Amino acid sequence: MTQGCECSFPVEGENFDEAGKVSVEIKKMLKKIDIPDDVVRRAAIATYESEVNIISYAIQGTVNLQVTRDHILIDIQDTGPGISNIEQAMEQGYSTANDHIREMGFGAGMGLFNIKNCSDTFEISSEEGKGTHLKILINR
Amino acid sequence: MDMAFLVEKLGLTVRCGGDRLDREVSGGYAGDLLSNVMAGSKSGDVWVTCQAHQNIVAVSVLKEHAGIILTQGREPDKNTIERASQEGIPLLVTELSGFEIAGRIYNLLHP
Ligand SMILES: Nc1ncnc2c1ncn2[C@@H]1O[C@H](COP(=O)(O)OP(=O)(O)OP(=O)(O)O)[C@@H](O)[C@H]1O
Ligand SMILES: [Mg+2]
Numbered sequence: 001m002t003q004g005c006e007c008s009f010p011v012e013g014e015n016f017d018e019a020g021k022v023s024v025e026i027k028k029m030l031k032k033i034d035i036p037d038d039v040v041r042r043a044a045i046a047t048y049e050s051e052v053n054i055i056s057y058a059i060q061g062t063v064n065l066q067v068t069r070d071h072i073l074i075d076i077q078d079t080g081p082g083i084s085n086i087e088q089a090m091e092q093g094y095s096t097a098n099d100h101i102r103e104m105g106f107g108a109g110m111g112l113f114n115i116k117n118c119s120d121t122f123e124i125s126s127e128e129g130k131g132t133h134l135k136i137l138i139n140r
Numbered sequence: 141m142d143m144a145f146l147v148e149k150l151g152l153t154v155r156c157g158g159d160r161l162d163r164e165v166s167g168g169y170a171g172d173l174l175s176n177v178m179a180g181s182k183s184g185d186v187w188v189t190c191q192a193h194q195n196i197v198a199v200s201v202l203k204e205h206a207g208i209i210l211t212q213g214r215e216p217d218k219n220t221i222e223r224a225s226q227e228g229i230p231l232l233v234t235e236l237s238g239f240e241i242a243g244r245i246y247n248l249l250h251p
Contacts, residue, residue, distance in 0.1 A: 017219070020198020024227075027202055037183075044202040045178050052174075105191045110175040117179070 005033070006066045011051055013059040013080065016104060022063050023048040026074075033067065039138055042118035043072050046136045049111035050076045056101050057081065058131065067140075071120075074136040083126040090116065090124075141165050141248065143207045143230050146186065150234065150244055152209060156221050157230030163206040167249065170242045174199055181205065188242050194219040200229045207231070211238045 007029075009022040027044040035043075047063060054061035058080025066073040083089045090112050097107025116122045121137040144161035147154060154161070166184030171177045172191050181187060183204035189196060192214045200208055207230035210216060216224070216231055224231045234241050 016195065019195050020202065024198055024201050041183070041203075048178060048198070048202055049175060104193055104195055105172050105174040105189075106195075108173040108175045110173070110179060114175055114179045 004067045004069065005029070006064075008065070009063045011054045011061045011063060011078075013055060013057075013061070013078075016055055019052055019055050020048055022051050026063070026065055029065075030067070030072070035067070035072070035140060039072065039140055042138055043074060043136075046115045046118040046138070047074055049115050050074070050134055050136070052106060053111055053132075054078045054080070056097060056106060061131075069140070071140055072138045074134075074138075076134040076136070077131060078133075079131045082128040082130055082132055083124075084128050086124055086126060143186070143232075146207075146245065146248065147232060149248060150236075150241065152232040152234050155210075155216055155231045155233055156225045157207065157228060160207075160228045160230050163230065165206045165249070168242060168245045169205075170238050178203065186245060188238050188245070190214050190238060192216050192220060194223050196220065197223040197227055197229055200224075201227045205229070209234060209241060211236060211241055 023044055026047050030040045058078035061078030064075040088094050092113045093109040095107045095109035101107050119136045120139045123135040126132040143163045165186050169181035169185045170188040172189050181203050185205050187205045187208045190211050210233045213235045
């Protein structure tokens with residue numbers, strides 16, 4: 001499998017002990033199939049921030065990874081409270097993280113901004129009370 | 141310059157990854173906000189932080205840091221040591237503050 005793959009990873013809300021597990025696994029997979037370093041680096045950051053957001057704010061989520069000849073698509077859906085004001089959430093420094101989350105060094109309000117920065121195409125949609133959906137596309 | 145050189149020059153105490161001190165240090169990054177470190181640090185950096193819980197290990201693995209230095213006498217959690225050992229990330233501790241240790245590392249990197 002040198003060209004592509006498709007796989008899916010579950011992420012459980014509030015389980016901070018596992019934070020980064022999915023991103024580390026995805027990073028190792030991408031390195032194995034000879035994806036350029038910079039692309040791996042951006043995919044790792046984007047996946048990590050998305051994973052931590054599910055753990056911090058949602059109940060349960062899934063990270064879907066699709067690697068094709070031309071791109072890496074990271075598609076992340078969660079069943080959580082959703083985001084009422086996406087524009088505000090995307091702003092650097094905006095965070096609703098509670099003290100527990102902040103004590104661990106999260107809650108700088110940079111995650112979504114970092115994800116967007118690492119993407120060639122970034123789409124976010126969310127429905128209050130239902131969940132949030134991120135589509136992160138990175139060209140190979 | 142490798143991690144072993146830093147350990148010796150700065151009198152750091154090794155909590156794990158003693159067999160991986162041959163890792164090359166190309167720069168440094170200081171920070172306690174994980175998403176800031178994710179965005180700003182580079183591969184080969186030694187990371188200076190006061191965060192001691194296990195989440196720091198994933199950040200270092202993802203960013204391919206040379207190692208992590210915990211400041212002001214912070215001790216890594218048991219899980220942090222376990223995870224860092226598994227991933228081969230050197231974990232070091234110092235009594236010095238983040239400011240002091242970062243300054244000394246900077247001087248060693250830019251003599
Ligand atoms: N999956 C999600 N479900 C519900 N709310 C979310 C989700 N992701 C982000 N948010 C909301 O958007 C805000 C900004 O998220 P962002 O990741 O940019 O920063 P943060 O998580 O607060 O801090 P950091 O990522 O820097 O540790 C969050 O504080 C939260 O209110
Ligand atoms: Mg976040």
